[in-house]
Amino acid sequence: MSIPAVEVKNLTKVFRTGLYKDYVVAVDNLSFEVKAGEVYGLIGPNGSGKSTTMKVVLGLMAASQGEAKVFGLDSGDIRARHEIGFLPENPYFYKHLTGTETLKFYGKLCGIRGKELKDRIAELLEMVDLENAAKRRLGGYSKGMLQRIGLAQALIQRPRLVILDEPTAGVDPMGSRQIRDLILKLRDDGVTVFLCSHLLEQVQEVCDKVGIIFKGRMRREGPLEELISIEDQTAMTLEHASPELLKSISELVEKDGKARLVETGRPRTTLERLFISIATQKHKASKDE
Amino acid sequence: MKFLLKKIPRFVLVLVALMIFGLIRAPFEERVRDEMIEAKLLLPPPAQDTIENLSQSALMATLGGLRSLAALYLSLGAFEHFSNKDWDELRNSYLIITSMEPRDETHWVSVVWHLGINAAANMEIDRNLPMFERKRRFNEYVTEAVALAEKGIAQIPDSAAIRVQLAEVYREKLKDPCATAQTYKDMVGLPGAPGYAIRFYGYFLADCPGKEQEAYDHLMSLYQVEKHRKKGTLPIKIRELEEKLKIPQSERIPPDPRSRRTPSENGKTVLPGGIELR
Amino acid sequence: MSKESAEKEERIAPADRKVPLFSLGRAWIIARGTVTQLIRMKTLYFLLAFALIIVAFGNFSLGGTAAKELSTIKRACFGAMDSFAWMFAIISTALLIPRDQEDRTLYTILSKPVRRMEYLVGKLIGVLVVIGVFLALMFVVTSMILIARQSSFIGDELSAMDQNSRMSQEQRIAQIEFIQRQGFRFELGISAIASFLKAAVIASVTILLSTFASSSLFTIVISLLVFLIGHFHSLANSFYKYHSGDNIIVQMLLKLVKILIPDFQLYAFSEGIVMGGAVIYPLVWQMGLITVGYLVVFLMLSALIFVDKEF
Structure with missing residues (x-):
């Protein structure tokens, strides 16, 4: 059995709101696993604990209890970051940089240099269809373009796991279609995708497995087909039926x-x-x- | 260590670390400060009475970077007061400026020049004021100029420029040859002191009642030095003193070949820089 | 390759990528990004405004003698340089980190293999590089103006002295030397360096504050306050000395402020140099050492807060 891409065990995250005794439980004893190569969607309404879970997995936050692992490494371990590409919700990169400069900046942070970096940037710009906007500053990008350059940024070091937070939020249907196509392409390339969204229909289109989170707890989880099929019903669509x-x-x-x-x-x-x-x-x- | 990091709030750790660092650096910084004050790169801390009398603007003076700009701003204002002949305003501005930058001799020179020469001269000619008032104010400004010059000299003990200005006030306004001579004497040997100071000391001492012999001895010692002997005023003053002190002919210096053009003919002596002595 | 060995390789792969405890290379990448960011934030206009102010100052006729005018120009230019340095240090440092957080750029940077200390050091280096380059450029402009004004003043004075035939050679030399003392000297560069050191310290203080704070405004206000208090050290000290018999709480408080807050007044030796004071290099080195001490301590403390900060 291969190591899961993401392994969350009994994760609890508590935030203090007041000086001492006031607190909010954002994530409550959450456990799930994302297998390598699958597209996993964590869905739930705003404030359900999706982003908190994601931040713990990314190492941006520490768990109050429980643990989160990425390819077997503790999520706080900096080595795990080599394996992760992250696209935050509504990303704002440095507006003063062009598309190419943005990718160069993140590529260098990952230790990629020279021709390898140049080739990778060209490859990614082509993949996210931003070759023509490569020399434009991000200040002039639309939301969809920002999301795509964000995805390219997340993929710069060829991570095995891509974490996407509300990847299509605020993007027009054409733009979200492009992003969904890119997610499917990533799955075809063997990259694990872990995404959070409250847009259920979009999750339905791309995810192999879905977890439904509400008030910090996992309510339902399983392969998409299993979750959405009504077991005692059958649908049939006919064409040209008299x-x-x-x-x-x-x-x-x-x-x-x-x-x-x-x-x-x-x-x-x-x-x-x-x-x-x-x-x-x-x-x-x-x-x- | 990890236990400590977990148990103690971070800001407490930061405060403790800052305190330890502060205690380590304090003696080192004190030593550097003292050395810099000694090297005249930093101002010494103000005296107690100064602290108690610090105005808001002077408090600003302790702000690095802003101090120069604030002093400059006030200097420009002072120039405005000079143009408008607002002598009291000018004096008040300079009191702040000199407390902000007590080490800058140009401020001291300026205030002595403004009050001792300009304000005093203005009082001599200002027809808007009655004579008595003019005389009173003349005395007030000149006395203040002298006091400020002395304060400046106390701050910058080796300043020749302040003494040059003070000497001018004594010479031109107070007509006090004894004090003028003493001021020139004080500046001899100071860095940046004019080369003529040593001669001027003698020239004015010659006019100081009772000091003629001392002046003669001093000027004669200068006369032995080639570079001083070439100065036109030196033999003239020596000859005046020879007359006054009734020096025997045999001990007198040789007569000046240009004697017909000696200033004694019109009763005036001309000093370098075109200054006429009565 | 058997299935088992492939699995084993997969298990080892991430751990194999060694990430050093601190990579100056990565900090430098962040620093370069910061420099580009600051420059593209149109900060160069700052420099242009400064150049204009200096040129204006240089051409003003301020009244008074040549030496006085030169001294005034010099003090104004170096005062402006110093003010620029510390203001820029506070504002740019306070804007950069909270902005990265608000814009979520920080998430994408920290989700790459970047240590938080590298990020902080990178930001600080970036700000310092910009300040250093700007100060150097300002110094060049100031020097050019000073040299130009100085030679024109000397020319004017010489011709005035020529007209006055009674001026001896000795008097001429004394006058020219006096003017030169107020003009350009290479040692003035040390004054610019002092301004840089002071800016570096306040920038590191601002970084520490911005790891606590959640907004740029708070960071700027508190940094300014620290900067102000840091200038009143000597005043507080002498007050303390004179009032040692007084309220013990006041004394304790003053002592506490003295050990908690950097002593910015020490850096006023830059003004001493501008006023004509002789540069004492061992003291300059010691000030450099003190500055490095401040930077290291403040960065370490910033990291202590920032390492566990949750975004």
Whole structure:
């Protein structure tokens, strides 16, 4: 069995709010594991303890009790940082630096130099589709662009684990689509992704495993399919089905006696998907012109 | 160690560490401070009465960096007062300036010059004031100039520039040859003292009642030195003294070939710098 | 490779990447980032304003004699340099760290293999490099102005003395030497160095405060307060000496302030040099040593707070 990318055991984090006795339990005896190579989504409403858990895993905060490990190393151990790439929520990097300079700065901090760094920067800029904005200062980047340069920054030292805090917060649908595609690409490349989000639908699209956290406690956890499938129901989507066919299916169900037709109708696209398809068509049309 | 770090609040540790560091550095810093005061790179701490009388502006003076700027600002203000002939305001400004930068001799020189020469001269000619008031104020400014010069000399004991200015006040305004001579004598040998000080001491001593013989001896000793002998005033003053002291002809210095042009003809002696002596 | 050995390698891999206790290289990367940040924050305008002020001062006719004017120009320029150095040290240091925290840039930096001490040292070096370069440039500008004014003053004085045929050679030399004493000397560079040392100490104090504080404003205000109190040491000292029989609590308090807060008044030797005082190099070295002591202690204490700080 390989070492888990993230291992959180009985983690409790208490914050003092007053001078002595007032305190808030942000994370309460939380345990979970992120296997190497999977995309794990920790979901929950704002203030549920997601970010605190993430900060403990990153070593930015110490646990009050319990432990957090990254590839078997204590999260406070600086060696663990070589394995982690982190993209905070709404990242603000140094606005005075250009995209390339930002990546160079973080690359150097990770000990990458010379041609290796230059090649890695070019590779990442291409990957996050920011080649054309590479020489622009981050002050002029949109939120989506900032998120993408942030992702590139997180990946600069080829970490085995990428931690993303609300990766698509505040980003338009096109931008969040790009980020989701990048996450899926990372999974294909064997990188473990641990993300926090309150945007459930987005988590649903990319995560292999999901943990639902509420008031600092893990409420449900498991593979996405298991969590969202309704065990005693089956969905069927037909194309070009005639009314006669639909009628005969209904009759078959009625004959069965045990089964029950719960719902029929036209599946709807989401507003988001609609927006993306329109935007993509417009983009293509303007390119053709 | 880890136990200590866990149990004791960090800010307490920081305070304790700062105190230990403070106790270690204090004697070292004291020694460096004393050496710097001795080397005249730092001002000595102000005396008790000064502390008690410190005005807000003077408190500012202890601020490094700002001190020079504050003094400069006040100096500019003082120049404004000079232009407007606000002599009292000017004096008040300089009292602060000199307390801020007591080691800067230019401030002392300026205040002595302003009060002792400019303010005094203004009192001689200011027709807006009655004669009696002018005389009173003349005396007030000149006396203050002398007092400030002495205060400055106490701060910078080897300042020749303050003494040059003081001598000018004695010479031009108080017409006191004895005090003038003494001031020139005091500056001889000080760094930056004018080379003529040693001769001027003799010239003015010659006019100080009862000191003629002393002046003659001094000037004669200078006369033996080639570089002094070339000064036109030296033989003139010696000849005056020879007359006064009735020195035998055989002991007198040779007559001046340019004697027809000696200042004694018009009753005035001209000193270097075009200063006329009556 | 068997599955078992692959697993073993995976287990060893992260531990194998040794991270030294302190890497000057990484601190330098942070420092360079800080320098770029400060320069792109348009701080160069500061320098431009300073140059303009100096040129204006240099061309003012302030009245008084040549020597007085030179002395005034010199004091104004070096006073401005000193003020620039400590103000810049406090403001830039107080802005940088809390800003990194507010902008969450700190998260991304500290989630890389960077030790917190390296981050603090890097920030301090960055600020000091900018102050050092600015002071050096200001010194060059000031020197140029002083030299130019000095030669024009001497020229004027010589021609005035030529017109006055009674001035002896000796008197001329005395006058020129007097003017020169108020003008440019290489030792003035030591005055600029003293300003730099003082700025370095207050910057390290500001770093310590910013590890406690949560806002830039708080850090700036408290740093200024420390700076002010640090200048009243000698005053407090003599007060203490004169009033030794008085209130013991006041005495204790003064003593406490003296050992807790750096003595910034010591750095006023920069003014002594500007006023014409002779530079005593052993004393300058000792002041350098004291400054290094301050920097090391304040950085260590900052690290003590910052290492466990939670973001």
